[in-house]
Amino acid sequence: MLMIPGPTPVPEQALLALGRHPIGHRSGEFSEIMAEVTENLKWLHQTQNDVLVLSASGTGAMEAGIINFLSAGDRVLVGSNGKFGQRWAEVAKAYNLDVQTITAEWGKPLDPEQFRQALEADTDKQIKAVIITHSETSTGVLNDLETINRHVKAHGEALIIVDAVTSLGAYNVPIDEWGLDVVASGSQKGYMIPPGLAFVSVSAKAWKAYETSNLPRYYLDLGPYRKTAAKNTTPFTPPVNLFFALQATLRMMKAEGLENIFARHDRLKRATRAAVKALGLPLFGADDCASPAITAVAPVSAEAEQIRSVMKKKFDIALAGGQDSFKGKIFRIGHLGFVCDRDVLSAIAALEATLQSLNVEFPAGAGVAAASQVLNAG
Ligand SMILES: *Cc1c(COP(=O)(O)O)cnc(C)c1O
Numbered sequence: 001m002l003m004i005p006g007p008t009p010v011p012e013q014a015l016l017a018l019g020r021h022p023i024g025h026r027s028g029e030f031s032e033i034m035a036e037v038t039e040n041l042k043w044l045h046q047t048q049n050d051v052l053v054l055s056a057s058g059t060g061a062m063e064a065g066i067i068n069f070l071s072a073g074d075r076v077l078v079g080s081n082g083k084f085g086q087r088w089a090e091v092a093k094a095y096n097l098d099v100q101t102i103t104a105e106w107g108k109p110l111d112p113e114q115f116r117q118a119l120e121a122d123t124d125k126q127i128k129a130v131i132i133t134h135s136e137t138s139t140g141v142l143n144d145l146e147t148i149n150r151h152v153k154a155h156g157e158a159l160i161i162v163d164a165v166t167s168l169g170a171y172n173v174p175i176d177e178w179g180l181d182v183v184a185s186g187s188q189k190g191y192m193i194p195p196g197l198a199f200v201s202v203s204a205k206a207w208k209a210y211e212t213s214n215l216p217r218y219y220l221d222l223g224p225y226r227k228t229a230a231k232n233t234t235p236f237t238p239p240v241n242l243f244f245a246l247q248a249t250l251r252m253m254k255a256e257g258l259e260n261i262f263a264r265h266d267r268l269k270r271a272t273r274a275a276v277k278a279l280g281l282p283l284f285g286a287d288d289c290a291s292p293a294i295t296a297v298a299p300v301s302a303e304a305e306q307i308r309s310v311m312k313k314k315f316d317i318a319l320a321g322g323q324d325s326f327k328g329k330i331f332r333i334g335h336l337g338f339v340c341d342r343d344v345l346s347a348i349a350a351l352e353a354t355l356q357s358l359n360v361e362f363p364a365g366a367g368v369a370a371a372s373q374v375l376n377a378g
Pocket of ligand 1 (some may be wrong): 137170
């Protein structure tokens with residue numbers, strides 16, 4: 001049972017689709033699937049912008065989001081409060097951009113005020129893009145994209161480039177309403193299919209920047225993706241079976257409805273956090289900036305890695321560990337994608353049994369009771 005923030009669990013409809021015999025990617029049958037998938041991706045992304053599908057992991061979408069719209073030496077403002085914010089800065093530096101970072105401690109959200117100040121100070125409009133991670137998976141912190149984006153809009157020039165890998169399909173990311181220029185995500189997160197596809201949505205303003213961007217690119221040049229997508233095909237051979245699976249999960253998502261999907265993730269998040277608190281385990285990150293996809297816990301009564309190990313061995317539940325300097329200090333419970341109330345209750349009950357087997361003193365039953373209360377209240 002995967003309770004890590006990707007790969008996430010895959011529903012049977014998608015598993016069966018993956019088991020089909022592949023079809024030719026230049027066939028009419030594939031084009032029909034791609035047409036449906038593209039339309040449903042726009043629905044999920046709440047946008048009329050292009051939503052392009054790449055054969056890559058999420059990082060491929062991030063890299064595409066930079067190299068298609070910027071030029072060597074461009075100044076970019078990168079928000080960094082965890083592993084994925086750091087990754088944005090690393091990609092931007094790899095392409096010789098002039099990177100100015102706004103940082104926050106791991107476990108804390110980015111401060112929108114710092115973005116406002118930096119953008120207001122930029123009177124000669126040197127900042128070409130503001131680049132942030134919406135849900136910082138490494139710490140379970142949700143950054144205030146809406147407010148930061150407002151400051152970007154007040155600046156007028158800069159593009160807003162967003163990693164929404166663990167917020168899309170879990171939390172409201174209204175791309176058109178907010179005017180988000182470039183939004184990157186990956187299939188093994190909220191999309192409920194295995195790793196292998198990455199998504200980038202591109203606004204008209206970003207396409208304008210594409211025309212003058214001079215960074216080197218070939219496989220991730222989005223121009224050919226856009227051109228071929230208009231004819232419901234792809235520039236290179238796509239993993240056709242992942243498209244079958246995506247067709248299936250997007251249909252499931254449409255049947256559930258966006259509001260219900262967001263409400264489910266919110267409920268699972270609140271249930272998980274209530275349970276962890278009731279067990280006396282410290283949460284890493286405050287309630288008001290909690291990711292809908294992942295809850296990070298900083299246990300003191302037992303070692304994080306020991307808890308993970310027992311959870312895996314005794315209950316076959318995979319939890320994520322901490323990254324970098326938080327390795328061994330935190331563990332993370334994923335509740336993203338194809339996850340329901342039963343899964344969270346099982347994980348919390350297994351966590352209680354794990355604490356008991358590690359001889360930790362805790363109020364037995366309190367986690368399940370607290371989670372149940374949240375789940376029953378809806
Ligand atoms: C998973 C993830 C990514 C992409 O990672 P890949 O391993 O390249 O798929 C990017 N950003 C965030 C916030 C993520 O959670």
